[in-house]
Amino acid sequence: xxxxxxxxxxxxxxxxxxxxxxxxxxxxxxxxxxxxxxxxxxxxxxxxxxxxxxxxxxxxxxxxxxxxxxxxxxxxxxxxxxxxxxxxxxxxxxxxxxxxxxxxxxxxxxxxxxxxxxxxxxxxxxxxxxxxxxxxxxxxxxxxxxxxxxxxxxxxxxxxxxxxxxxxxxx
Amino acid sequence: xxxxxxxxxxxxxxxxxxxxxxxxxxxxxxxxxxxxxxxxxxxxxxxxxxxxxxxxxxxxxxxxxxxxxxxxxxxxxxxxxxxxxxxxxxxxxxxxxxxxxxxxxxxxxxxxxxxxxxxxxxxxxxxxxxxxxxxxxxxxxxxxxxxxxxxxxxxxxxxxxxxxxxxxxxxxxxxxxxxxxxxxxxx
Numbered sequence: 001x002x003x004x005x006x007x008x009x010x011x012x013x014x015x016x017x018x019x020x021x022x023x024x025x026x027x028x029x030x031x032x033x034x035x036x037x038x039x040x041x042x043x044x045x046x047x048x049x050x051x052x053x054x055x056x057x058x059x060x061x062x063x064x065x066x067x068x069x070x071x072x073x074x075x076x077x078x079x080x081x082x083x084x085x086x087x088x089x090x091x092x093x094x095x096x097x098x099x100x101x102x103x104x105x106x107x108x109x110x111x112x113x114x115x116x117x118x119x120x121x122x123x124x125x126x127x128x129x130x131x132x133x134x135x136x137x138x139x140x141x142x143x144x145x146x147x148x149x150x151x152x153x154x155x156x157x158x159x160x161x162x163x164x165x166x167x168x169x170x171x
Numbered sequence: 172x173x174x175x176x177x178x179x180x181x182x183x184x185x186x187x188x189x190x191x192x193x194x195x196x197x198x199x200x201x202x203x204x205x206x207x208x209x210x211x212x213x214x215x216x217x218x219x220x221x222x223x224x225x226x227x228x229x230x231x232x233x234x235x236x237x238x239x240x241x242x243x244x245x246x247x248x249x250x251x252x253x254x255x256x257x258x259x260x261x262x263x264x265x266x267x268x269x270x271x272x273x274x275x276x277x278x279x280x281x282x283x284x285x286x287x288x289x290x291x292x293x294x295x296x297x298x299x300x301x302x303x304x305x306x307x308x309x310x311x312x313x314x315x316x317x318x319x320x321x322x323x324x325x326x327x328x329x330x331x332x333x334x335x336x337x338x339x340x341x342x343x344x345x346x347x348x349x350x351x352x353x354x355x356x357x358x
Contacts, residue, residue, distance in 0.1 A: 022230065045229055048257060050250025056217030057251075061226020064211065064352045065234070069226075088216030089344075092348045095321075 002169040007137050011099070011162070012041075014141040015070050018099070018148045021045065022062045025056035025072035030101040030167040034072055052077030056084035060094045068098045068148075075104065075120040076113075078159070085127065085157055095151035095158070102133070102161040106112035107168075124159055128148040134166050160163075172307050174268045174271065179240070180307050181314045185209070185237060186262075188226050189355060195275035196334030197268060199213045203335065206342060210296045211351040214344055218248030221255055227355070228255040228260035232358055235318070237260050237304055242269040242283045249292060252325070259323040265298075266314070267325060270332040274288040278332060293325040300324035312329030 012034055015023070023038040024047040025031060038046040049055050055071045058081070062069040080099045089096045103110070104117020109143045130150060132143050143160060151158040174196065191200050193226045198212035221280065224238035245252070254322040265266045271284035283289060297324055300322050302313040310328050319322035325357055 020224070047225075047229065047254065050253050051248075054222045054248065054251050054254055055217065057213075057222025058226035058229075060219070061223040061228075062230045063226075064223075064228035065189075065227045066352075067230035068227075076300050084216050084219055085222070088213070088219055091215055091344065092213075093345060094348075133195065 003030055003032055004167055004169050007166050009037065009134070010133065010137050010140045012037040016041070016044070017141065018144055019068045019136040020049065020070045021067050021155060022058070022069040023051055023072060023167070024053040024058050024069065024079050025076070026052050028074040028077070028101055028103075030103070030162060031072050031074070033103050051080060054082040056081055056088050056096065060088055060092065063094050072099050074101045075116045078120065079116060079123065082123070082127070085089070085129070092157040095155055096155060097148055098136045098159045099150055100159055100161055101167060102163050105164060107164050111164060113162045120161070129159050131159050133161045133163050135163045137166065140166070172305065172310065172328065173333060174270070175204070176307055176308050177268070177328055177330060179204055180311050181268075184314065184318065185269065188235045188237045189223045189231075189270050189351075190237045190239065191220050191227070193217070193241050193244045195239060195241075195338050197239050197336045198312070199329055199338045199340055202340050202342060208285045208350050208354040212342075212347055217244045220244060221238060221248065221251050222265055224260065224265065225260065228263040229258060231355065232260065232262055234355070235264070237264045238266065240265060240266060242271060242281050242289060243273040245289055246281055246283075252296040252298060252352070255325075256293075256299070259297075259299060261321045263323050264314070264317050265323070265325040267327045268328050268330045268341075270326050272332045274332050274334050275338060288327075290325065290327040292326070297311050298323055298325045302326045306327045309313060
């Protein structure tokens with residue numbers, strides 16, 4: 001599977017460096033290495049979800065309890081989480097660090113992913129969620145650090161888009 | 172049994188717990204008994220109270236966590252029961268007040284009014300201890316037993332579909348949220 005193990009490790013190491021100790025996730029192709037890294041790390045609690053919106057509640061609880069968390073989800077999982085984000089994290093001013101695999105963009109071969117790609121950034125914008133794209137491995141650590149800094153300063157959700165350029169290595 | 176009487180009956184047992192409630196009647200009634208800094212009222216985000224409780228319980232294994240949930244909320248996040256069961260934090264006690272209706276919005280009957288058993292669903296999801304109770308005495312007995320057992324428990328308490336006259340209280344949402352966070356910091 002041509003998901004980049006090297007770049008997944010760069011993302012995971014940056015999350016750990018930022019003090020993330022709880023990661024919620026729902027499997028999706030681009031996230032396989034990240035989820036495995038979280039599962040194998042004794043310092044990180046991996047919470048495998050039935051649906052991504054649960055992760056909003058879990059991250060809210062973790063934050064109130066003093067633990068830094070991150071959420072791994074596909075953009076369709078983000079779309080499935082919108083009420084929790086709005087009436088949970090935003091209403092109660094709780095920081096969320098959401099790493100969203102940006103499926104359905106240029107280069108997408110799976111027909112079923114193509115609608116989500118077109119609406120992910122407009123929905124993030126409508127929710128006023130600050131977003132940056134992770135596309136250059138050399139800048140991943142810096143951007144994760146900056147995203148976390150803003151999330152905790154603002155007490156609000158922020159999003160990082162895991163892009164095809166970063167996550168996928170076409171054979 | 173009324174939800175108000177049920178919460179009154181275990182109120183003293185909440186003193187050392189982080190308590191998370193759903194919105195509406197549960198939040199307003201618990202506040203009417205007496206707000207404490209260790210109570211967090213998840214006003215809105217329906218379905219996620221048990222997920223917030225799970226996040227707290229996993230993050231702070233030494234802190235007992237009690238979630239006061241409701242049938243309408245649980246039905247919005249049935250998958251969450253499987254996640255609770257999967258990680259089964261022993262410090263989490265999940266109470267579901269089942270009034271068989273979405274009371275706060277006018278009493279629309281939920282599926283528990285036509286035979287759905289949330290305790291059976293929780294058990295089938297893998298929650299290691301579950302109980303169905305219909306009286307205050309049985310509720311208190313199960314609540315105390317769950318606290319002693321130190322095993323993830325879901326108690327479904329059938330309650331009357333009656334609630335307070337008003338749901339908005341004078342406790343601000345953010346005031347409550349930051350107060351609760353500071354309480355957990357102090358533990």
